[in-house]
Amino acid sequence: MxxxxxxxxxxxVLFGLGGSGLATALALKAGGAFVTAWDDNPGQVAAxxxxxxxxxxxxxxxxxxxxxxxxxxxxxLTDPKPHWTVEMAQANGIEIIGDIExxxxxxxxxxxxxxxxAITGTNGKSTTTALISHILAACGRxxxxxxxxxxAILTLERPSAERVHVVECSSYQIDLAPSLDPSAGIxxxxxxxHLDRHGSMTHYAEIKSRLVARSDKAIVGVDDDWCxxxxxxxxxxxxxxxxISRDMPVAPGLFAQGSRIRLAADGNVGDYTDLDGIPxxxxxxxxxxxxxxxxxxxxVGVGDDDIRAGLSSFPGxxxxxxxxxxxxxxxxxxxxxxxxxxxxxxxxxxxxxIYWIAGGLPKEGGIxxxxxxxxxVAKAYLIGEAAxxxxxxxxxxxxxxxxxxxxxxxxxxxxxxxxxxxxxxxxVVLLSPACASFDQFRNFELRGDAFVGLVARLDGIExxxxxxxxxxxxx
Numbered sequence: 001m002x003x004x005x006x007x008x009x010x011x012x013v014l015f016g017l018g019g020s021g022l023a024t025a026l027a028l029k030a031g032g033a034f035v036t037a038w039d040d041n042p043g044q045v046a047a048x049x050x051x052x053x054x055x056x057x058x059x060x061x062x063x064x065x066x067x068x069x070x071x072x073x074x075x076x077l078t079d080p081k082p083h084w085t086v087e088m089a090q091a092n093g094i095e096i097i098g099d100i101e102x103x104x105x106x107x108x109x110x111x112x113x114x115x116x117x118a119i120t121g122t123n124g125k126s127t128t129t130a131l132i133s134h135i136l137a138a139c140g141r142x143x144x145x146x147x148x149x150x151x152a153i154l155t156l157e158r159p160s161a162e163r164v165h166v167v168e169c170s171s172y173q174i175d176l177a178p179s180l181d182p183s184a185g186i187x188x189x190x191x192x193x194h195l196d197r198h199g200s201m202t203h204y205a206e207i208k209s210r211l212v213a214r215s216d217k218a219i220v221g222v223d224d225d226w227c228x229x230x231x232x233x234x235x236x237x238x239x240x241x242x243x244i245s246r247d248m249p250v251a252p253g254l255f256a257q258g259s260r261i262r263l264a265a266d267g268n269v270g271d272y273t274d275l276d277g278i279p280x281x282x283x284x285x286x287x288x289x290x291x292x293x294x295x296x297x298x299x300v301g302v303g304d305d306d307i308r309a310g311l312s313s314f315p316g317x318x319x320x321x322x323x324x325x326x327x328x329x330x331x332x333x334x335x336x337x338x339x340x341x342x343x344x345x346x347x348x349x350x351x352x353x354i355y356w357i358a359g360g361l362p363k364e365g366g367i368x369x370x371x372x373x374x375x376x377v378a379k380a381y382l383i384g385e386a387a388x389x390x391x392x393x394x395x396x397x398x399x400x401x402x403x404x405x406x407x408x409x410x411x412x413x414x415x416x417x418x419x420x421x422x423x424x425x426x427x428v429v430l431l432s433p434a435c436a437s438f439d440q441f442r443n444f445e446l447r448g449d450a451f452v453g454l455v456a457r458l459d460g461i462e463x464x465x466x467x468x469x470x471x472x473x474x475x
Contacts, residue, residue, distance in 0.1 A: 001027055002154045006105045008032030011065055013058060013094075015085045016072020017044040023152035024070055024099045025053045036061060058085060063092040071098055073148075073172035078203075098176030100169060103153045105179065111159040115300040118147075118180065120169045120211045121188025121221065123343070124289050125149075128188060129168040130317045131281075131293040135310030136164050139302060148173060164300055171207050178210075184299040185215030186292045190226040191342070205230070212239075219244060219295045221288055242299075244291035246284040254294055256287035261294065273308045279323050279331075280316030283350035315465075319448035321347050325455040326462045330417045332455045335432035336448030341369045344434040348373040353425040355379055355413040357406070360435030360447070362386035367393050367434050374398040378427065379416055381409035385439045406431075406440065406447070410454040429455075 004027045014025050017039035025037045025048060038058045039045050045055050069089040076083050077096065089096050107114055119129045129149050136143035144156040147167035159165060167182075174180060190205050205226045212218035212234060219242045220231040235241045243253035251264035259276040262269055272294065275281045281290055290311060297307050316322045318334075325332040333351070338344040340363040348354065348370060358367065359382045366389055380400040382390045387402045394400045403409035410429070417427040431451045433444075441447040456467045 001030060002103060002106055002156060002158050004028045004031035004033060004102050004106060004154070006031070006109050007068070007102070010034065010067040012036070012068045012070055013061065013063075013066050013085070013089070014070040015039065015058065015083070016075050017041070017048045017053075018072055018074070020099055020152040020154075021072035022048055022051070022053070023155050024072075024102065026051060027099075027102065027154035028070070029053060036066075058088070063088050063094065066092070066094055069094050069096045070102070071096060071176055073098055073170060073176065077172070077175055096176065097178070098173055099152065099154050100147065100167070100173045100177040101179060103159075103165075103167075104177060104181065107159040107165075108179070108181075111161060113183075114159040114161050115164040116159070116182045117164065117166045117184045117186070117296045117300065118169050118182035118211055118215070119167070119186040119188070119292070119296075120171070120174060120208055121186070122191045123346075124188045124285055124292075125168045125170075126337075127286065127317045127320055128186065128289040128292050129166055131289060131311075131314055132296050133166045134314050135293060135297050135302065135307055136166065136300075138310040138313055139306035141302070169211055171204060174211050175207050179214075180211055181214040181216075182211070183215070184217045184219060184296045185212040186219045186296055187212045187227055187230065188221045188288060188292060189224055191224065201226070209233075216240065217242060217295075217299045219292055219299075221245065221292070222250060223247065223288070242295045244288060244295060246288035246291075254291035256284065256291065259287070261287065261290055263294075272304070273311060275311070278312055278314065280314050280321070281311065282321065283346050285346040285349075286321075319445060321350065322448075323464050324452050325458070325464055327414070327458060327460050328418065330414070330420070330427045330429060332414075332429045332451075332461075333431070334448045334451050335430060336437070336444045336451060338432040338434060339363070339436050339444055341365060341367050341434045344432040345370060345373065347430055347432040348376055351426075351428040351430060352376055353378050353420070353422055353427050355381070355417045355427060355429045357381045357383065357403075357409045357413060357429070357431045357451075358433050358435070359383040359386040359390055360433045360437050360441075361439040362389055362435050366390065370434065371397065378420065378422075379413070381413050383409050383433075383440070384435060386435050390434075406450055407454055410451065410458075414455075414458050 012033045014037040133143040133145040142163045146153045148170040149168040222228040243250035245255040263272040319337040322334040335347045374397040377398040381403040413429045420427040437447040
């Protein structure tokens, strides 16, 4: 745990006692702050009290005596309407921050200049974060990975010159971190997202740009107009900018040409590495992720040979285009994290012959945006509430069946792919649902685990990842 000593003897109000909120409350308490915490969920309040966190109904608090409001990232700061605690804090002139800001202040106080890589963007954040951490760990560095990827930042080890903190940041977290100043900041891409919380694309982009604006080295993907404009603005202001691209030359920076990654520096352009043969880094989106990881690792002193070795051994991010098993020529891929059409597009773009398991609780727009990729689908196996709607979209464009359940879909996809007679392409059974999971599973992780368990039970399967006994039973 990182004890929040910079808040010692200060009165801190905290709202939101989920995973990161509870971790923040404990870090503040350990650092000597006078905390009053609350949540609208009585169960979370009880869990916090059981761990010694002081709680109290914040509506009856004397806000004029408070120094700071710490918000969990899921609590509205601006749109569609500020949370009532935000309004109380603003009325009393109290600063409003989140856990990332607390980390930044602890780093500045106790280990200024210690290696700190922060990653944001609409898509690819988690894979890039995991890839950077893997490269660092593979070459013997102490990599502390956390943030939006699932591990609360204040549960990590304290910053030091020997440690590299690799932190995924959502727009919500950046909005609550006014002092965010990483050694290397990465902005991968921007497409419309969370506009209900940020009001407009312009405001969303402005928030995301803050992560790179104060970075020692700003690593910016320039394949969309929003990020290209941000890179140009930063460079004009004198920032150290490294551009990255998935499909066009940039200088200085890193870019992809097919599976090759090329480095442009000091007026020269040369091949850096080739991602061909690395199954966990297939596709143009992963080429962009790899470019970002290379630039960030170089920025914190990792040698090029170590970076190349780390790329080659990357096991992939669980539930994101994760090869999990092989039977004969057929590979089984878990992409359960693809909870909408945009998120499913990278996987569908990466494999030429797909036995596609899709469906669940549908998102607005369904899978219409994926129609240009239906030619890659040998057959679709539709599950959950979305099955009928997806069938109407796929129609005559691809063969499909309404399987209903994940178990039946895996069984039928495994059967049909085993009989595939195409000799020039490798068949892939792909779980990339393009839907939320909540109609049949509590979250996408459990859906992915169930897929892995079902694959593990197939006759003649060679599993490519470790499988726990309970996963085989629950499949």
